[in-house]
Amino acid sequence: MSNEKIQEELAKYQASVEKAIARFPEREHLPEQRLYTPLDIKDTDYADEISFPGVYPYTRGVQPTMYRGRFWTMRMYAGFSTAEESNKRYRYLIESGATGLSCAFDLPTQIGYDSTDPISEGEVGKVGVAIDSLADMEILFDQIDLGKVSTSMTINAPASVLLAMYIAVAEKQGVSADQLKGTIQNDILKEYAARGTYIFPPRPSMRLITNIFEYCSKNVPKWNTISISGYHIREAGSTAAQEIAFTIADGIAYVEAAIKAGLNVDDFAGRLSFFWNAHNNVLEEVAKFRASRRVWAKVMKERFKAEKPKSMMLRVHTQTAGSMLTAQQPNNNIVRVALQTAAAVMGGTQSLHTNSRDEALALPTEESVMIALRTQQIVAYESGLADVIDPLAGSYYVEAMTNKIEAEAWDYIKKIDEMGGAVAAIEKGYIQKEIQDSAYKWQMDVESGARTIVGVNKFQIEEEAPKNLLRVDASVGEKQKAKVEAMKAKRDNDAVKAALADLKTACQDENENLMPHILAAVKTYATLGEICGVMREVFGEYEAHVNL
Amino acid sequence: MEKKIRVLVAKPGLDGHDRGAKVVARALRDAGFEVIYTGLRQTPEQIAEAALQEDVNVVAMSILSGAHPHLFPKVVDLVRNKNGMKDVLIIGGGVIPEGDIPALKEAGIAEVFTPGTPTSDVVDFIKANVKA
Amino acid sequence: MDIAEELLQGNRLALSRAITAIENEYDEATEIMKKLYPHTGHAFVLGITGPPGAGKSTLTDRLARAYREQGKTVGIVAVDPTSPFTGGAILGDRIRMNGLTLDEGVFIRSMGTRGSLGGLSHKTADAVKAMDAFGKDVIFVETVGVGQSEVDIVKAADTTMVVLIPGMGDDIQAIKAGILEIGDLFCINKADHDGADKLVRELNMMLDLDSNMSDWRPPIQKVIASQGEGIEELIGYIEKHYAYIQGNGLLAERRTKRIRDEMLDILSSNIGRYIKGKIVDSGRLDGYVESIRKHETDPYTVVGDIMKEMLK
Numbered sequence: 007m008s009n010e011k012i013q014e015e016l017a018k019y020q021a022s023v024e025k026a027i028a029r030f031p032e033r034e035h036l037p038e039q040r041l042y043t044p045l046d047i048k049d050t051d052y053a054d055e056i057s058f059p060g061v062y063p064y065t066r067g068v069q070p071t072m073y074r075g076r077f078w079t080m081r082m083y084a085g086f087s088t089a090e091e092s093n094k095r096y097r098y099l100i101e102s103g104a105t106g107l108s109c110a111f112d113l114p115t116q117i118g119y120d121s122t123d124p125i126s127e128g129e130v131g132k133v134g135v136a137i138d139s140l141a142d143m144e145i146l147f148d149q150i151d152l153g154k155v156s157t158s159m160t161i162n163a164p165a166s167v168l169l170a171m172y173i174a175v176a177e178k179q180g181v182s183a184d185q186l187k188g189t190i191q192n193d194i195l196k197e198y199a200a201r202g203t204y205i206f207p208p209r210p211s212m213r214l215i216t217n218i219f220e221y222c223s224k225n226v227p228k229w230n231t232i233s234i235s236g237y238h239i240r241e242a243g244s245t246a247a248q249e250i251a252f253t254i255a256d257g258i259a260y261v262e263a264a265i266k267a268g269l270n271v272d273d274f275a276g277r278l279s280f281f282w283n284a285h286n287n288v289l290e291e292v293a294k295f296r297a298s299r300r301v302w303a304k305v306m307k308e309r310f311k312a313e314k315p316k317s318m319m320l321r322v323h324t325q326t327a328g329s330m331l332t333a334q335q336p337n338n339n340i341v342r343v344a345l346q347t348a349a350a351v352m353g354g355t356q357s358l359h360t361n362s363r364d365e366a367l368a369l370p371t372e373e374s375v376m377i378a379l380r381t382q383q384i385v386a387y388e389s390g391l392a393d394v395i396d397p398l399a400g401s402y403y404v405e406a407m408t409n410k411i412e413a414e415a416w417d418y419i420k421k422i423d424e425m426g427g428a429v430a431a432i433e434k435g436y437i438q439k440e441i442q443d444s445a446y447k448w449q450m451d452v453e454s455g456a457r458t459i460v461g462v463n464k465f466q467i468e469e470e471a472p473k474n475l476l477r478v479d480a481s482v483g484e485k486q487k488a489k490v491e492a493m494k495a496k497r498d499n500d501a502v503k504a505a506l507a508d509l510k511t512a513c514q515d516e517n518e519n520l521m522p523h524i525l526a527a528v529k530t531y532a533t534l535g536e537i538c539g540v541m542r543e544v545f546g547e548y549e550a551h552v553n554l
Numbered sequence: 555m556e557k558k559i560r561v562l563v564a565k566p567g568l569d570g571h572d573r574g575a576k577v578v579a580r581a582l583r584d585a586g587f588e589v590i591y592t593g594l595r596q597t598p599e600q601i602a603e604a605a606l607q608e609d610v611n612v613v614a615m616s617i618l619s620g621a622h623p624h625l626f627p628k629v630v631d632l633v634r635n636k637n638g639m640k641d642v643l644i645i646g647g648g649v650i651p652e653g654d655i656p657a658l659k660e661a662g663i664a665e666v667f668t669p670g671t672p673t674s675d676v677v678d679f680i681k682a683n684v685k686a
Numbered sequence: 687m688d689i690a691e692e693l694l695q696g697n698r699l700a701l702s703r704a705i706t707a708i709e710n711e712y713d714e715a716t717e718i719m720k721k722l723y724p725h726t727g728h729a730f731v732l733g734i735t736g737p738p739g740a741g742k743s744t745l746t747d748r749l750a751r752a753y754r755e756q757g758k759t760v761g762i763v764a765v766d767p768t769s770p771f772t773g774g775a776i777l778g779d780r781i782r783m784n785g786l787t788l789d790e791g792v793f794i795r796s797m798g799t800r801g802s803l804g805g806l807s808h809k810t811a812d813a814v815k816a817m818d819a820f821g822k823d824v825i826f827v828e829t830v831g832v833g834q835s836e837v838d839i840v841k842a843a844d845t846t847m848v849v850l851i852p853g854m855g856d857d858i859q860a861i862k863a864g865i866l867e868i869g870d871l872f873c874i875n876k877a878d879h880d881g882a883d884k885l886v887r888e889l890n891m892m893l894d895l896d897s898n899m900s901d902w903r904p905p906i907q908k909v910i911a912s913q914g915e916g917i918e919e920l921i922g923y924i925e926k927h928y929a930y931i932q933g934n935g936l937l938a939e940r941r942t943k944r945i946r947d948e949m950l951d952i953l954s955s956n957i958g959r960y961i962k963g964k965i966v967d968s969g970r971l972d973g974y975v976e977s978i979r980k981h982e983t984d985p986y987t988v989v990g991d992i993m994k995e996m997l998k
Contacts, residue, residue, distance in 0.1 A: 113568035113619055117595075125597065128624030129568050202570015202594050207912075242573045329573070333669040366669045368620070368651050434739070442576050449577045453672045462670045471652035478620060549744070549912065550593055554579055554776045557710045558773070558800065583774035588798045593781040600787045604780065607787075607794055609702040638699060 012045055032456075042402035050405055055300065059354075059395050063303035065296050065408065066396040067354040068319040073392040078350075079357035080382045081158060083325065085110035085135040086369055087482050088489075089145035092135040096150060098372065102379060106188075108158040108359060109146070110134030111168070116203040118164045118538025121486040131482035133369075134160075138490045139533045143171040144178065153181040157188035158233070158323065158357075163205035165192035166214050167537050170525040173226065189230035189279060189323070192218060195256040195428055196235045198548065199437045200242035205538060208429050210513075210545035214520060215260060216267040219274045221521035230279045232260060233323060236298075240283035241329045243445020246290050247411045249283060250298040251418035252428070252437050254305060258419070259428040261310055271310050275317035282355070284346035285327045291346070292398050293407035295322070295353025300408070301415050324355040331366040335461040336472060339363040340377060347385045351392055358382055368475040435553040442554065490533065497531040505530045506540050513544040559684055561612040564592045564601045566629060569619035574647060574669075578614065581673035587680070598625055602632035605642060611684045614676070617648040627661035634662065641685040647671070689714070690721035693820055698793065701820045705795050708812040719812055722819035727941075729761070729818040730928060733843030734828045735868070740849040741875040743782035745911040746828050750786055752921055753824050759791040761817030761825040763810055765839060768798040775799070779828060793817060807838035808951050811944075814842055837868050842944065844937060845927045847920075849873045850889070852881030866892060869904050871923050877908035877916065902930055961996055 007015070019041070027034050039046075050056065057063065060070030069075065082104050085092045096107050111134040114126035120138050121130045130136050137143055147157075152175065161168045169190050173183050194211040197204040204211070215232065222231045236244075236253035244252065257278065264274055282298065285291050302320035306312040326346035331339045340363050350358050360378040362370030370378070386392050398404040425431045432438070451457040458464045505527040512523040527537050563579045565572055572594060579589045590608050592601065605613050613633060617625060626646050633639050646658060647667035655666045665679055689707065692700035704722070707715040732749075734742050743764065750760045764779035777796035786792040795813060799806050810827060817825050829839045840846045848869035872889055874882055886906055893904060905923045909916030931937040965971050974988050 117568055119568075125568070125595075128621035129619055132620040133569065197570070202572060203568075204570075241571075243577075366649065368649070442580075445573050446577055446580050449581070449673060453674060459670075463672075475651050475653070477651075480623070549782065552591065552593055552778055552781050554576055554583075554591060554778060558798065579776060583769065583776050584772045586773040588768075588775045588777060588796075590777045590780055590796050593784060596784070600784065603787050606699055607702055608777075608780075608796060609699075609706045 007044075009045060009048060012043055016041075016043055016045065038403075038407075042406050044402060046402050046406040047409070050409060055409075056399060056405070062307065062315070062318060064299040064319055066399055068299065068321055068356070072354060072395040073351070073386075074395060077386045077392060078355050079106045079156070080104055080379060080386075081106035081108045081323070081357045081359055082375060082379055083108040083110055083158075083160065083359045084375070086112075086133070086476075087131040087135065087478050088486060089135055089137065089142040091131075093146055093148050093150070095372075096146075099375075099379075100150070100155070102376065103383070104379060106156045106158060106357060107150070109160065111159070111161055112136045113203065115168075115534060116161060116163070118167075118205050118534055118542070120490060120533050120535030121483065122490050123535055127483065129483075130486050131478055136482070136486045137168065137171070137534060138486065139493055139531050140171050140174055140528050141489075141493045141531060143168075143175050147172075147175050147179075151181070152176040152179055153185050155187075159188065159190050162191050162194055162197050162201075162203060163211065164534060164538050165190040166218055166521060166524050167528065167534055169218065169226075169229075170521065170528040173525060174529050183226045184228070186226055187228045189233050190218070191235060191281070192232040193235045193256065193281075195259060195432060196238050196253065198432045198550070199239060199252065199256075200244075200441060201235075201238040202550075204548045204550075206541060206545040207548045208433070210541070211548075212259075212263045212429070213267075213516065216264045216269065217519045217521050219264050219277070220267070220269060220519055222277065223269070223273050227277075229277065230321075231274070231277045233279050233281045234260065235281035237281045237283045237325055239441060240285060240327065242441045243329075243448055244441045245444050246285065246287070246294040247414035248418065248440060248444060250294055250301065250411065251415035252422075252441075253280065254298070254301055254415065255419050255422045255428040255431070255437075257302065258305060258309070261306075262427070265310070271306075271312050272314045272317050275306060275310070275312055276314060276319075279356075280320050280322040282322050282324050282350075282353075283327050284324050284350040284353075284355075284358075286330050286342060286346065288345055288349040288352075289398070289401075289404055290407060290411075291349035292353045293404050294411055295350070295355065296396070296399075296404070296408045297411040297415065298322070299354075301412055301419075305419075321356045323357045323359070324350040324353075325359040326350070326361045328361055328365060331361060331363070332459060332462050333366040334466065335469065336363045336367065338461050339366070340381065343378060344381050344385070347381055348389070348391055351385055352396075352398055354396060364472065364475060367472055369478065371474060371476045373474075433551060435551040438551065439553050493531060494533075501530040502527075502532045502536070505532055506536060509537065510540045510544060513541055559587045559612065559680065560590065560608060560610040561587050561614055561680065562590050562592065562601070562605050562608060562610040564596050564604070564613060564615050564629075565594050565617070566596050566598060566601055566615055566625040567617050567619055567621040568595055569617065569621075570594055571618045572616070574618075575616040578616070578647070578673055578676055581677060582614075582680070585677040585681075587677075598628040598632055601629050602637055605633050605639065606637045610642065612643045612645065612680055615644075615646045617646070617650075620649070622646060622648065622650055623654060623657065626658055626663050630662035643680065643684050645676070645679070647676075690718045693718075693722065693816065694725060696821070698790075701793060701816060702795070704816045705797075705813045708809050708816065709797060709800075715812070719815065722816060725819035726815045727818065729814075729822050729825045730845075731814055731818075731825045731827065731843045732924060733840030733846035733868075734826055734849060735831070735837075735840050735846065736849030736873075737851075737854065738830050740851045741911050742828050742830070742849050743779040745849060745873065745875055745909065746779070746826050747783040747786060748911050748914055748917045749826065749921065749924075750783070750792055750824075752917055754786075754789060754791055758823035759821065760786075760793075761814070761820070761822035762792070762794040763813050763817070763825065763827045764794065764796045765806070765810060765827070765829040766796065766798060767830060768800050773801075793820070793822065807841065808948070808955065810839050811842040811948060840868060841947070844931065844940065845870045845924060847871050847873055847924070849875050850885060851876045852879045852885045854885075870902070870927050871904050871920075872906045873920055874906060874908045875911050878910050882908060902927070961992065964996065965992065 056065050059067040084095050113129045115137045119126050121136050222229045234257045236249035240249040299320045303318040306318040326343050343360050362374035362378045364374045422431045509523045512518045579591045582589045645665045646663045689700050689704050766777045768775040775798035846868050907920045977983050
């Protein structure tokens with residue numbers, strides 16, 4: 007059918023349904039067209055914009071084989087309480103078929119405080135495992151072969167310290183740094199914009215990040231040095247397009263910083279990875295994944311003149327949307343997570359964490375974690391969604407949506423460029439404000455009923471309080487404190503002092519790579535709080551920009 | 555006379571998830587309240603002192619990390635006993651298991667709002683219970 | 687408790703309650719102010735104003751810390767706009783000063799502009815007096831914008847500082863009339879951003895063209911408040927200005943004018959309230975409006991009659 011003919015037929019169709027549809031106003035006012043046709047993608051060139059998997063601009067996926075080779079990495083984020091408890095959970099997950107570890111740290115660890123610090127009171131071991139020193143890290147990975155497992159660590163401001171601890175543990179296991187596989191999140195910009203676990207101001211933070219890029223490119227070449235994260239931006243309330251736009255803008259800032267520090271783009275860009283949210287709207291999410299690969303490929307090729315294909319590939323870890331889990335009728339969350347999993351898989355993710363049904367209430371129990379992992383396995387082995395590469399390509403709607411999200415992302419990136427880049431836009435509070443506005447709109451839509459959340463504002467039932475929630479033992483804090491004190495009494499405190507003094511001197515010299523100094527300090531069993539304390543002294547602390 | 559309900563919206567503890575706190579702050583503003591937002595990582599001492607200096611009618615706190623059993627009662631104690639502000643309405647929200655709520659109420663938290671609560675419920679609760 | 691009595695004895699909650707009474711126009715506010723008034727007049731009051739996003743709160747924070755280091759106690763009144771649509775406000779200045787919260791020598795109070803702007807300057811002035819009576823050595827009054835209302839608020843100050851940042855585009859043209867009039871000194875914040883020097887040049891040019899200039903030429907100081915740079919120099923200028931107005935009698939003149947304005951303000955607001963009470967609350971207003979609407983009389987005649995009746 008020619009485009010003219012389609013246009014004609016479409017007009018007839020629209021006229022014929024107009025009246026019928028007007029009877030359902032709440033369905034009539036959805037943001038998307040009710041029907042997509044070849045006209046919506048008539049300007050999309052297959053070779054330039056869609057192409058083949060493993061081929062620029064990677065819209066259809068970064069590897070040529072995708073899941074016809076092997077499935078994505080089923081990586082379950084876990085960690086709570088003490089290193090001993092988390093170690094048990096990791097070994098359980100590995101036995102259950104998880105193919106990668108993902109460490110959650112408690113908040114004092116994420117913000118660089120020891121468990122003994124008064125500010126840590128009440129927080130130790132709550133949202134993740136407490137790591138105070140190398141001693142805890144040794145327990146965390148006890149009997150886990152770091153030469154075999156790939157480990158993702160959700161750690162940002164003190165990422166350098168935790169990575170150094172990981173390298174030191176591996177060394178003790180007899181595994182050399184160049185064999186280590188894994189990821190540190192290390193994405194400070196989204197901490198300022200959305201997640202809130204920052205320590206230092208942007209400048210020294212960016213320096214730490216480029217120090218890690220440089221150090222790893224030479225010593226830990228298989229390590230993913232950053233996971234540039236849209237996940238938390240989305241959790242904070244952004245839209246799908248904002249999620250990838252702000253994250254790619256952050257990515258641009260990291261690449262620029264590294265180039266400014268004298269690195270060659272193709273030496274580090276291949277180790278950059280991304281982290282997306284898998285949200286409720288399945289098709290929009292698939293389009294988001296596809297659009298993000300296209301935007302990043304163009305950024306790397308056109309703006310940064312990258313030459314290696316790997317530098318242009320947006321490899322992504324995904325987590326299902328925690329903020330979409332409901333405390334009401336928590337078993338419904340199993341279905342939500344299944345749909346989100348489908349979206350991430352059809353979007354072509356490289357690895358995936360699925361949330362557990364009870365996470366709007368507490369940390370997940372082992373049973374809930376098992377269901378979440380099984381969800382991935384069912385999608386992989388039974389659903390057929392992973393049998394064909396990029397199965398939704400060519401869908402009028404999904405291709406049009408991919409184009410639309412891409413265009414919106416470019417608009418934001420342009421705006422942020424004009425402000426002087428992501429760091430400046432964050433310092434101005436622009437990105438935060440955009441996210442907050444979207445979050446507020448979402449909430450108001452839910453409250454007005456314009457948006458339905460099953461079990462929350464429609465189809466509610468009387469419920470009994472859920473039972474069998476995981477509780478973190480309240481004595482964890484005290485136990486961990488005692489452990490730190492005992493460790494401090496045992497270590498060579500002169501060596502610690504010397505290492506910290508050396509680190510301080512290194513911090514003061516902007517041209518010095520801090521990684522070797524941090525590694526040296528870690529090996530003396532200097533605590534995370536002591537190491538970050540030295541850096542706080544030299545670098546100062548970030549003050550948040552809040553503009554409600 | 556131009557009375558306004560003044561609310562301190564605070565994030566005690568270390569978690570950085572302030573989506574809820576910010577949405578609530580805006581909703582309270584839109585309900586005509588004066589909202590003082592403290593930002594992240596506030597200690598109970600800082601929250602109590604801000605409540606005193608701002609002479610607020612309500613202290614609204616949000617925690618998602620699970621540190622509420624420790625931090626909420628501490629704020630109540632400081633506001634009531636150290637500040638001597640007996641009438642302040644103190645409420646909490648966040649990821650808080652049902653089972654924890656009785657103890658929090660016992661400790662003086664007037665109401666606990668869990669995920670999925672419409673902001674209008676918070677507004678209505680404040681209007682109905684504030685002593686001003 | 688006897689709020690005034692407790693306040694004078696150093697009870698911080700009493701200070702807080704006194705300001706609430708002032709803000710909410712409680713009846714006891716007048717009694718409190720009567721008792722506090724004899725204890726005022728000791729503090730140095732610095733007004734800080736400038737457009738949104740100029741970094742005033744961060745700057746206030748840094749100045750407060752510097753004064754604390756000199757051993758002086760500090761009060762801060764931070765004013766933010768009330769939404770005209772909802773009547774609510776987000777008072778967000780405090781967040782930049784979280785480091786000062788637990789310093790007992792500092793007291794920070796956020797205020798919304800609420801409905802009446804005329805009333806606001808009066809309320810801010812009283813809040814400042816309450817802090818003054820409490821014994822604060824230095825009091826900052828921080829307001830957003832450089833509109834007329836804000837100008838009124840900073841009139842309660844001995845020295846007024848205008849904070850600007852580079853990159854405001856043509857905004858400076860739009861606000862120049864207001865700022866030239868009120869700025870005793872100018873602070874260019876975020877001086878590491880592009881355009882800082884250009885802004886200094888433009889400002890200098892405007893100051894040169896100002897024909898009303900006295901022998902005090904407002905200095906311009908570049909600072910980076912977030913890094914504490916330029917704060918010492920800024921304080922130098924603040925103190926220089928204070929010495930200047932003390933030395934030449936301008937301070938006394940300003941304070942005299944302030945008392946005069948304030949008295950007229952209180953007088954007219956009291957008379958206004960009295961008359962409004964008589965007319966509105968008794969329901970007479972509706973009757974007048976109805977007759978005016980029917981053209982049986984006119985507003986001028988009605989007001990004339992009311993005045994005659996009230997001022998008998």
